Amino acid sequence: MPKLFEKTAIKSLELRNRSVRSATWSGVGDREGFVTDRGVEFYRELAAGGMGLIVTGFQYVMPNGVAMRYQVGNYDDAQIEGLRRLCDAVHSEDCRVVAQIAHTGAKANPDLFPKEGDVWGPSAVTDPLSGRTPKEMSPGEISQLVQAYAAAAERSKKAGFDGVQLHGAHGYGINQFLSGAANRRGDRYGGDIRSRYRFLGEVLEAVRAVVGKDFPVLIKLSGNDFAQGGLTPEESLYVGRRLSAEGIDAIEVSGGSRASENGMIPSRLKIRRQEDEAYLADLAARFKEMVSVPIITVGGIRSPKVISRILDEGKADYAAMCRPFIREPHLIRRWEAGDLKKATCISCNQCFDAALEGNGVYCKVDKKLKEKKRP
Template sequence: MKLFSPFEIKSIKISNRIVRSATYEKMADEDGFVTDKLIKLYVNLAKGGVGLIITGNVLVHISGRSAPKMICLHNDFYIEGLKKLTDAVHNEGGKIVIQLSHGGRQCASIFLHGRQPLAPSAVYEPVYKVTPKEMTQEEIWEIVESFGKAARRAKEAGFDGVQIHGAHGYLVNQFLSPYTNRRNDYWGGDEERRFHFLEEVYNSIRENVGYDYPVMIKLNASDFIEGGLTLEESLRIAKRLENLGIDAIEVSGGIVESKPDERPVRPKIDSKEKEAYFREFSKEFKKTIKVPIMLVGGIRSRSTAEDILDKNEADLISLSRSLIREPDLPKKWEKGKDTADCIYCNGCMRFMKLEHVKCTQLEKKR
């Protein structure tokens, strides 16, 4: 079975093709430091057979806090706790990559101590009900630098690589998308200039970690919103990233204000036909570039995952919600189980009401 064959991303030797896609946990403490609960979560994923773990979105700059109790990496103070986390995962034979993120306009002011969120342009955000502040040149360069410094800290903390969060309407995606980037300067105005922010972020990371260290990205194939990023442009972005030296691309789509059935976490995946809802996109990425492709989005069954790999429509299979319900799903798949227990009700996504992110269906059974 290809699903349980090894794979390599630069220096990372992965035991199988199963990736735990970045999933917000709400398990850091109030100041963003690692807790025992957070370490236990990642140890259980490693024990459960996940080939590569990608952390929940990690804060690179205080202006980008998009949720409470996020893991933080905007200061050297956080390295020590994160080293305990990576040591614990490595002791179980696991591999772990950290996702670097800035929320941009998708930040409620309550998470920013009342400050206005930052964005490429002052485009109203209807879900968070905020109009962000258009970033100055100084603010842009400060945040570019913050990605690089965070990557350096991640390497010092023992992470096997980093992933740039360039999807789901967060800051990097906001610069790439014509829907949210209305600038007419170095940072926007046409496709090439909209790419500059991501290019500078990538270069800043490489300056801090070198070219031997794995650097990946999560990328929207489409924003699923009028005037937003399209597949055609996204494929050209991927080609640019390949030329720069990106080590893997995780294909996703949608932003917070997309329609419910076009968002990154679509509900009610209750049939084979509804699974792998970004599959058609990953097929196009595989045709266009040679960089390893991860596919995320409602992949619920082993048979679907194997079919995707057998048809060379992706190199790795990313899971999120199903691993909240069953962190040991990879081992269960290996023993013959086909369909995950997760019913994709999205109860685990209502993080403001939960003490931490967890399967609410399991809670009901107890």
């Protein structure tokens, strides 16, 4: 499996191989979003596992952008110290780390806001899961949010991150602006995909202005919302081309949200056979044909064989995984040592509940098995 273990680089970001730990909300922030001591150790243990790059769980860039309990925040300079400790821990294991920055828009949970605030969305469209209707953002609030992304990127650079990744997937803030279902605005931020792209274009421009041209800026982008009226592959490819032309450094192609139809959620269930694996690789390949920047594929990747095929066929440049690293943080080391059995994760999604405990996400299945074995 030589290609997976090739040394590569995304701009200035030198990577020891082509494996990426995809962003994973890990429940390691406190009530205000500060990184906990346990969080620092969590990332140190993870980084020892041999992956080329870690993308952190989504960090909220404004107090009213938090969606999940124990999510890490990146909205206040006082948070830099904890973020720096996290970076130092990863670097001490010779691994690289990129901060995923996000505002969860209409999916934000006001019960978790560290300060008073409204739930914001591009339009006052009721969120299908939470049942909440956000306040339609004014142009002034849009500018405020654009600047909040830039400030978070600047903080990330100061903290020692090797890059940032904009979260443009899974039905959260940026994805809401891109989606025709969530964005019904009548002004210059709404309308066809050119106009719905405007917000993301402004975010990228503002981020680039503060971090400089050499600092890696990546995006995780939904290549398809798999939802009625949502972002289509053709629209997303248009977004990919614009981003590539306007200075993005890599695109991780994901898709779907918790509201997607027919089980097409980002973390799909029951990945059992090789044919079930890498369920978004063909979508990634469409981006690979259209844009010149590195493409990362994510979604159901479990076997070294499947990774080799994707890399050899040129469908993507990097293979990202999330749940396999929850069950086996040292998966890459295992494969490197010659044990090429597929990841043991059974794609059941019980780890979402584990992250809610606030002590670092872990595999519930593995824990139950170990408890059974104990005398």
